[in-house]
Every structure is written in structure tokens, then in C-alpha cells.
Amino acid sequence: MFDKKTVSIEWGGQTLTLETGQVARQADGAVMATLGETVVLCAVTAAKSVKEGQDFFPLTVHYQEKFSAAGRIPGGFFKRERGATEKETLTSRLIDRPIRPLFPEGFYNEINVICQVLSYDGENEPDILAMVAASAALTISGVPFMGPIGAARVGYVDGEYVLNPTNEQVAEGDLDLVVAATGNAVMMVESEAKELSEEVMLGAVQFAHKACKQAAGAIIDLAEQAAKDPWEMAEQADLSAAKDKLKKLIGKDIAAAYKVTDKSKRSGLLNDARAKAKEAFADATPQDQMAAMKLVKKLEAEIVRGAILKDGTRIDGRSTTQIRPIEAMVHFLPRAHGSALFTRGETQAICTTTLGTKDAEQMIDGLDGLSYSNFMLHYNFPPYSVGEVGRFGAPGRREVGHGKLAWRALHPVLPSKDEFPYTIRVLSDITESNGSSSMATVCGGSLSMMDAGVPLKRPVSGIAMGLILEGKDFAILSDILGDEDHLGDMDFKVAGTSEGITTMQMDIKVAGITDEIMRVALEQAKEGRAHILGEMSKALGETRTELSAHAPRIETMQIDKSKIRDVIGTGGKVIREIVATTGAKVDIDDEGIIKVSSSDVSQIEAAMNWIKGIVEEAEVGKIYNGKVVNLVDFGAFVNFMGGKDGLVHVSEIKNERVEKVSDVLSEGQEVKVKVLEIDQRGKVRLSMRVVDQETGEELEDTRPAREPRERGERGDREGGRGGDRRREGGRGGDRDRGPRRDRGDRNDRPRGERSEAKDEGGETIGLPAFLTGGNDD
Known part of the structure; x- marks a missing residue:
């Protein structure tokens, strides 16, 4: 079949x-x-x-x-x-x-x-x-x-x-x-x-x-x-007579126009010559009129190409290797994170760099699945850049292609995500065009990123090369004009640093070029790139060490993977609370790398301290800032390290007796506490009395070695677990504990010595011994 x-x-x-x-x-x-x-x-x-x-x-x-x-x-x-x-x-x-x-x-x-x-x-x-x-x-x-x-x-x-x-x-x-x-x-x-x-x-x-x-x-x-049978092509009409007629009519006008360096004036003179040619063929058929206008373009090409091959004279009077004047400025826009105005002859680009956080990355859905890019370069070519009226809106294929070319030129010199954890967007708006605007984008984009503080490996410059090829004779042109691009045989763009090439793009309008032509073009482009880099360095020689005041700051921290769920919380409750309370953005990945970002450094510090409080373990003997979160009869619960609570027993609030906790402390009060003990279940015992509440310095424990307890102190004892000195017979003691008492011995002790607490109705509250200051020995 x-x-x-x-x-x-x-x-x-x-x-x-x-x-x-x-x-x-x-x-x-x-x-x-x-x-x-x-x-x-x-x-x-x-x-x-x-x-x-x-x-x-x-x-x-x-x-x-x-x-x-x-x-x-x-x-x-x-x-x-x-x-x-x-x-x-x-x-x-x-x-x-x-x-x-x-x-x-x-x-x-x-x-x-x-x-x-x-x-x-x-x-x-x-x-x-x-x-x-x-x-x-x-x-x-x-x-x-x-x-x-x-x-x-x-x-x-x-x-x-x-x-x-x-x-x-x-x-x-x-x-x-x-x-x-x-x-x-x-x-x-x-x-x-x-x-x-x-x-x-x-x-x-x-x-x-x-x-x-x-x-x-x-x-x-x-x-x-x-293969199917080849199509029969219609014979091309002999247009030599029409060509001779046009050459005599407007040949000198075209030659004179291409000696004018100003693009607008040159375009005006060329339009006058074309109008004269159109008038000469006004009585011809539409097909002949169309053919005549194509002959005008051929005549223009012959005149320009002949002058270049014969004596090296280009449209604007430059030599084949000469580059147009360059002027570069940075910090061109006050609110942009980084900006540059790059002008080369009659080609100009405003380039801006914006720094964002991870959530600003571009999501790409393709055959390989979802991927994310933290570097974007968008190129825009409005019609006014060439003095024309035209469509203005979504980017076309040409704009997408030119933007990707500049992206390839700059991408190899970007820092890694670990070195610079920002999403980077470079925007290039072409405001004038007579030559390679994509290479202007490379130069301006490099400067704008350096202005924004992006630590590039090295600055990048780009240049567009042209070719005039007639038989075995050829000429390579550096920094081609728009007309040289249209009338030439090659559009060869090369970008790179002082160390080497980062991108190379070549399009040929003839049936290919030889290795010799490409080798000459590459060497000539190298010289041109070096010259442009020198001109760029006059505006900014190296990356700024400080980011713009308007750019977000990003701090990175690494936590243990087992702590990720603690930072996120059930259904994201904890991380949402951190963001809502501090105002900073928090991103966490599966490897436990956390990035905290904000344009306000204090917000970053608050968020990072909060996270550290969640993931870090409290250290016995260390002093922390805390906040009273709950008052009870036997003391106060204090939140410290952002996500941990501990108990300051009533006996550890002050060196003197405290009758009522609420007389000394209130919920929300900022206090300084020292960690006395962390039991096997993770419960933390804190002390305020051994910390100077003004300076946060640790105080010498001046409490007497032992004071007689009064009935009703609920088992409080000076020098108990909450004290700094070692209690004889305590858990850390070396004494022989002696024979263990029978279970019934516990009930024979006076009521005041039992490690129990009672509520106001007299019911027993089951609390750990260390929360009441009692001793079960």
C-alpha cells in the first residue's frame, strides 16, 4: 500500500x-x-x-x-x-x-x-x-x-x-x-x-x-x-536595458546619497532617487514597475559594494576595521536596580537590570518537563527606533531571536546561584537603530548588570561583522551599518570577554563562506571587541560592590533536612506566620537551603532569627532574649529563640521571694533568661534572677546556700534544680543514694514536701518535679 x-x-x-x-x-x-x-x-x-x-x-x-x-x-x-x-x-x-x-x-x-x-x-x-x-x-x-x-x-x-x-x-x-x-x-x-x-x-x-x-x-x-520532478521555472526577462536606463538616470544620485554619513539625510536622498525612478516607469505595466524597483535595489548594492572592494570606502567614510564612536553611561535611571545607556553611532539601547527572589524565576513547560530559569533577557524594538510607523505590541520572532542571542552572550559569565541567589531580568529597549542592536544589548546589558551589583566573571562586549564577496575578492567590515547589512553577504555577530568568545552567530546570504573568510572575520572581530570593552570600562570598569538601595537583599542559611517540616509547619502555618509577621520573603528547598529576602535588612534579621529559634537547639548555660507568653501560679512560660518555650519557676524570677508572679511579670514582657536545664523530653528550665535584665550579662548567684522552706511553698527549695550550685544528692551528685524506699514511703512525707501542685480547688495537678522545685528522692 x-x-x-x-x-x-x-x-x-x-x-x-x-x-x-x-x-x-x-x-x-x-x-x-x-x-x-x-x-x-x-x-x-x-x-x-x-x-x-x-x-x-x-x-x-x-x-x-x-x-x-x-x-x-x-x-x-x-x-x-x-x-x-x-x-x-x-x-x-x-x-x-x-x-x-x-x-x-x-x-x-x-x-x-x-x-x-x-x-x-x-x-x-x-x-x-x-x-x-x-x-x-x-x-x-x-x-x-x-x-x-x-x-x-x-x-x-x-x-x-x-x-x-x-x-x-x-x-x-x-x-x-x-x-x-x-x-x-x-x-x-x-x-x-x-x-x-x-x-x-x-x-x-x-x-x-x-x-x-x-x-x-x-x-x-x-x-x-x-524525489519528485523539479518544477519548471519561468524564464527571467532580460532587464539589462532597464538597468542601463536607471543607472544613467539615478546612478550618480545613489552614489552621492551613500556618501552622506547621517542616516536620515541619506534616506531622504535615496527616497528622492527612488521616486525619480518610479516616475520614469510610470507608464509601464505593474510587473515592469515592480521589476524596475528591484533593479534600483540592485543598483544600490553594486555601487556600495564596488566602492568597498575597490578602495575600502564605506557608506559613512570609515575604514573596514573602524568602529563608530561609543558613549556609555551607567546609573542612567534612578529607581532601576541597575541601568545603562549604550550608544554606538546611530544605534542606542537603554538596558535595565532588575533583581528578584526565587519566586520571580521563569517557569518553562517543555518536553523535558517543568524547569525554572533565574536569568531572563527581553529585547524590544519599537518602530520609532528606525523613524518608522509600524506595529507596536507583543514581541515578534525577530525580537525573540535577538533577545536570545544577547542572552547567550551574557549567560556564561553569570555567577552561580550559590554565589548570587537572585533572579535576574535584563530589559533592552532599542531607542535608535542603524547597525546591530543585539550587540548593543550585549554591551548595555553587561554594564547594567555590573551597575546592579551582579558579580559577572568579566564584562562582555559584542560586535557585528559584515562581508562583501565578489568571486574570490572579499572584504570584512567591522561594526556594520543597517544598509551594509542589507546590501552585504553576511551578518556575523561575535560577543565575548577579554578571555574568549561567549557567543557567535552567523547568517549567510550567499551559498556559504570558506574557512579563510571565517578566520579573518573572527580575528577582526576580536580586535573590535577589545576596543569596545575599553570604551565600556570608561563608564564602569568593574561590578559595584553594593546593591541598589531599591533591590531586595537575600540571605541564605542551611538547615538540617529533618528540620524542614518544623520551619514550614502544618499546612505551611509556621512559614506563613514568619512572612506575615516579619514582612520578609522566605523560600526553602528540599535540601534545607533557606533564602530570606527583603529590601529591609531588619526584616531579614527578624525572619532569620525566628528560623534559627526553630531549628537550633537551646544550650544549657547560654543567655537568650525572650518574651513572657503565659503566667501561672508557679512561674511564667517564656518564648525564646523564636520557637521555643521554657519555664521560669517563681523561685528563679528574683533572688528575693515573689509572692505573686503577676506582680513582677506580665504577658508580652521582654525578658532575658538563662537556660538551666533541658530534660530528656525537651522541657526547658529557665532563670531570670541570674541575668542582668538591663545588660543581659550573667550575675553571680548571691542566694544563700540553703533557706528553710515554709509550708505552702509547693515544694520550692533554694538550691534545688533551679540553682546554679550542685545540690547534695541531686541527679548529678556522687553520693550513695542508699536503699530505695517502698512505694508507700512517699505517702508518709509531710504534704508540703510532696512534688505535687494543687489548683485553687485543692485538686492535684500532675506536673514534673522540676516544674515545682520539689524532689522525689
């Missing part, structure tokens, strides 16, 4: 399988890719005709993770997959970027590329598999795709490159790099690195390229079995 075609290769120690003909047979091309037990289906459909008046290529890539692939049900109220998550958006861009340049110029048919994760084994990441499946589906679909491409992820563990590493290997290693490439050249690079050298990064790209060739070879084998 099925005409199934399959190709398998050994790839990175596992079997990569590509198959078609069984699933999604009505799509123009559909491929199921399997690696381990991870399976991704990619289906490609293409419109057979072009919409009238369309002058762009409408390629749309959708990547979706099915929760059933990992045996999970989506969390939240809606139990189905809904809008794209950040990871799905980023992976969609990861697939789109290397395949888009491989469609021929003038091909404007709408294409949908839909990749769905059907099975996930927890080890083999589906994003790489989706890239391979998308390339394979396009290759067999018959659409004019100049592929195939392969894709690979590379890790760097213990000085060795690892192909398609597991999540654990990525976490343990120093690199997470994704490369897409044809058999001849690299098309796309995306990475996060822990300050690696240019040599190591270039080696990783070369290592990945070899793996990409293997995957591309498997796709070619599949296409030989299952």
Missing part, C-alpha cells in the same frame, strides 16, 4: 534514519527523521502560482513540540498545544535562516515548512533533527531548492569535540554550537560558549561541517529514490 523509501546512516554514534512515502503523502514533500527514539515529521507544501503583485518570497517555517512525544500532558488551564513557545520560535528561526538563501532569486511562490516532534527520548534534541528533516522534505518536493543542507550540534567536553551531545554533556562542557551547511560551505552558525578562543570555535565549526556533509549525503541518497 505504501511506497516507503528509507535511508539510514551511522551518525555521531547513533543511527540517523530518513523515510518518506508512508506519512503525509499529500504534501509536496514529507520526511520522518529518526535519531535514537526522537522522531520529527516535516511536511512541505508550496503554492503552484504566485499572487498578483507579490514581490517577495513568502517562506514560513513552523516548528511544534507535541507534549505527547514525551508522554506528557500540557500544563496550565488549556490542555493542548497553543501559541508557540520561545523554544519553538527560536527553532523555527533556526530552520528558516539557512534554507531561505537557497531559493532562486525571483521565486515568489508561497511555501510552508511544518515540523512536528512526534517522539522525544530525552537525549537527542529534536531541533537538529527538524533541520535535517526540513532540508530533506524540500529536496524531494520538487520546488527549486538549491540544497540540501545538513545540520549538527557540537559540544566541547574535556578538550574534545562531541557530535550531537546530550543535554548533560552540554551542561558539563564549554560549548553548545549549531551549524547548518551544504556540502561545500557553512550557511549558519548559532552558539553559546564559555569564553573559548577563536581557534577552538573555528575548529568546532569545521568539525560540525563534516557532520553536516554526512547528513546532506543521506538526503541526496533519499532524493535519488523518492
Whole structure:
């Protein structure tokens, strides 16, 4: 029934399988890719005709993770997959970027590329598999795709490159790099690195390229079995005459416009030239008018690119290695925990850093289950930043991608949670843009975190590099302008510290670049990054040692795991009481690590003292601050150490006789007490009389060695258990206790000597002997 075609290769120690003909047979091309037990289906459909008046290529890539692939049900109220998550958006861009340049110029048919994760084994990441499946589906679909491409992820563990590493290997290693490439050249690079050298990064790209060739070879084998007939492309009209006409008409105007350094003035002159061209073709058909305007863009590119290759002259007059003027400011906003204004030429970003507690962490629900991130970077690109009117609202794919690039650049230099137990949010608002705003975000974000007191390992700077390639001639441009990005052949962003690279991203608009070009670009970028770091240090050379007065303070303490339930209490009663009473936030994890946070240090101290009182054991002989919580006839119960109660017997309140406890003490009164004894059941006996209630210093016990007791003292005895001196024959004594009396002897003693207490009605109250001061010997 099925005409199934399959190709398998050994790839990175596992079997990569590509198959078609069984699933999604009505799509123009559909491929199921399997690696381990991870399976991704990619289906490609293409419109057979072009919409009238369309002058762009409408390629749309959708990547979706099915929760059933990992045996999970989506969390939240809606139990189905809904809008794209950040990871799905980023992976969609990861697939789109290397395949888009491989469609021929003038091909404007709408294409949908839909990749769905059907099975996930927890080890083999589906994003790489989706890239391979998308390339394979396009290759067999018959659409004019100049592929195939392969894709690979590379890790760097213990000085060795690892192909398609597991999540654990990525976490343990120093690199997470994704490369897409044809058999001849690299098309796309995306990475996060822990300050690696240019040599190591270039080696990783070369290592990945070899793996990409293997995957591309498997796709070619599949296409030989299952590819559909290629589409017939319409012949392109000869536009040489129209091009010559435009060159004579506006060539000099365009050349003059690109010698103006101010972006607004240059844009105005270019718009005048375009209007002149449009007027010259006013009587032509709509198709010819559209073609003429595309020729204007080509003419602009030729003029700019020719000037750069011929004599190294750039649009704004800089040399190929020169970086625009930089101005950086910190503490730009008074209430933000950390802020910076970073300006490079006509690109500007306001970056702020906000510090929060653990409950501010971002919860992420994905195929691997729930996870939490304590570092967020959000990038916003309002239309006014380029002087335009446009949509303003939720971030689009571009904003998500640029923000993640800056996140990757800064993430490797962050302190660990143990070193800095804060949730960090960096917000970048682009206020001007003519060049790389994502790299401005890296620089401004680094400064804003340093301003907030985040102990970064080192400051991070970033730079965007460009490429002009004509045959074998090429020029690498440092710190490219927006127009150089549009008219050039490469967008190559590199960020890092003085010690090495933390992220590298490359997108190519031509059919790939050579190792030589990449090596030159990396070395030139290194020089540029060093220059930018020097300019940043003029604003702030190192992290501030003090946090902002408006930032929360977090103190951490470790308790024994067995005490966790005591701090939380039944149903969370205790921890809620601590929070409500002190005003501080309290977080506790399963390992017994407690984080107490507040912008008020006194609140933190109160909460921590309360918790210490719950988990710490009282020490005999130590003096504590306490509060009277209950008065009884025979003494007062005092709460101390936050969560412990003990009894101050009436004989231990003062050195002189106390007739009535309420004459001396009242509930809520602050007192200082010394721990005299803790019995086997944990009951605590306290004394006030041996502590100076003003200073808290211990006093010498001046009570006489022994005083005769009066009848009715309920067994009180000076020098009993509550005294500091050792009582002859007491529990700690060494004397021979002698023969034990019969049980009936106890009843023969005078009533006043029995270790009993009576209530007002004369009924016996069963109290431990030490609470009454009596002795059962």
C-alpha cells in the first residue's frame, strides 16, 4: 500500500534514519527523521502560482513540540498545544535562516515548512533533527531548492569535540554550537560558549561541517529514490536595458546619497532617487514597475559594494576595521536596580537590570518537563527606533531571536546561584537603530548588570561583522551599518570577554563562506571587541560592590533536612506566620537551603532569627532574649529563640521571694533568661534572677546556700534544680543514694514536701518535679 523509501546512516554514534512515502503523502514533500527514539515529521507544501503583485518570497517555517512525544500532558488551564513557545520560535528561526538563501532569486511562490516532534527520548534534541528533516522534505518536493543542507550540534567536553551531545554533556562542557551547511560551505552558525578562543570555535565549526556533509549525503541518497520532478521555472526577462536606463538616470544620485554619513539625510536622498525612478516607469505595466524597483535595489548594492572592494570606502567614510564612536553611561535611571545607556553611532539601547527572589524565576513547560530559569533577557524594538510607523505590541520572532542571542552572550559569565541567589531580568529597549542592536544589548546589558551589583566573571562586549564577496575578492567590515547589512553577504555577530568568545552567530546570504573568510572575520572581530570593552570600562570598569538601595537583599542559611517540616509547619502555618509577621520573603528547598529576602535588612534579621529559634537547639548555660507568653501560679512560660518555650519557676524570677508572679511579670514582657536545664523530653528550665535584665550579662548567684522552706511553698527549695550550685544528692551528685524506699514511703512525707501542685480547688495537678522545685528522692 505504501511506497516507503528509507535511508539510514551511522551518525555521531547513533543511527540517523530518513523515510518518506508512508506519512503525509499529500504534501509536496514529507520526511520522518529518526535519531535514537526522537522522531520529527516535516511536511512541505508550496503554492503552484504566485499572487498578483507579490514581490517577495513568502517562506514560513513552523516548528511544534507535541507534549505527547514525551508522554506528557500540557500544563496550565488549556490542555493542548497553543501559541508557540520561545523554544519553538527560536527553532523555527533556526530552520528558516539557512534554507531561505537557497531559493532562486525571483521565486515568489508561497511555501510552508511544518515540523512536528512526534517522539522525544530525552537525549537527542529534536531541533537538529527538524533541520535535517526540513532540508530533506524540500529536496524531494520538487520546488527549486538549491540544497540540501545538513545540520549538527557540537559540544566541547574535556578538550574534545562531541557530535550531537546530550543535554548533560552540554551542561558539563564549554560549548553548545549549531551549524547548518551544504556540502561545500557553512550557511549558519548559532552558539553559546564559555569564553573559548577563536581557534577552538573555528575548529568546532569545521568539525560540525563534516557532520553536516554526512547528513546532506543521506538526503541526496533519499532524493535519488523518492524525489519528485523539479518544477519548471519561468524564464527571467532580460532587464539589462532597464538597468542601463536607471543607472544613467539615478546612478550618480545613489552614489552621492551613500556618501552622506547621517542616516536620515541619506534616506531622504535615496527616497528622492527612488521616486525619480518610479516616475520614469510610470507608464509601464505593474510587473515592469515592480521589476524596475528591484533593479534600483540592485543598483544600490553594486555601487556600495564596488566602492568597498575597490578602495575600502564605506557608506559613512570609515575604514573596514573602524568602529563608530561609543558613549556609555551607567546609573542612567534612578529607581532601576541597575541601568545603562549604550550608544554606538546611530544605534542606542537603554538596558535595565532588575533583581528578584526565587519566586520571580521563569517557569518553562517543555518536553523535558517543568524547569525554572533565574536569568531572563527581553529585547524590544519599537518602530520609532528606525523613524518608522509600524506595529507596536507583543514581541515578534525577530525580537525573540535577538533577545536570545544577547542572552547567550551574557549567560556564561553569570555567577552561580550559590554565589548570587537572585533572579535576574535584563530589559533592552532599542531607542535608535542603524547597525546591530543585539550587540548593543550585549554591551548595555553587561554594564547594567555590573551597575546592579551582579558579580559577572568579566564584562562582555559584542560586535557585528559584515562581508562583501565578489568571486574570490572579499572584504570584512567591522561594526556594520543597517544598509551594509542589507546590501552585504553576511551578518556575523561575535560577543565575548577579554578571555574568549561567549557567543557567535552567523547568517549567510550567499551559498556559504570558506574557512579563510571565517578566520579573518573572527580575528577582526576580536580586535573590535577589545576596543569596545575599553570604551565600556570608561563608564564602569568593574561590578559595584553594593546593591541598589531599591533591590531586595537575600540571605541564605542551611538547615538540617529533618528540620524542614518544623520551619514550614502544618499546612505551611509556621512559614506563613514568619512572612506575615516579619514582612520578609522566605523560600526553602528540599535540601534545607533557606533564602530570606527583603529590601529591609531588619526584616531579614527578624525572619532569620525566628528560623534559627526553630531549628537550633537551646544550650544549657547560654543567655537568650525572650518574651513572657503565659503566667501561672508557679512561674511564667517564656518564648525564646523564636520557637521555643521554657519555664521560669517563681523561685528563679528574683533572688528575693515573689509572692505573686503577676506582680513582677506580665504577658508580652521582654525578658532575658538563662537556660538551666533541658530534660530528656525537651522541657526547658529557665532563670531570670541570674541575668542582668538591663545588660543581659550573667550575675553571680548571691542566694544563700540553703533557706528553710515554709509550708505552702509547693515544694520550692533554694538550691534545688533551679540553682546554679550542685545540690547534695541531686541527679548529678556522687553520693550513695542508699536503699530505695517502698512505694508507700512517699505517702508518709509531710504534704508540703510532696512534688505535687494543687489548683485553687485543692485538686492535684500532675506536673514534673522540676516544674515545682520539689524532689522525689
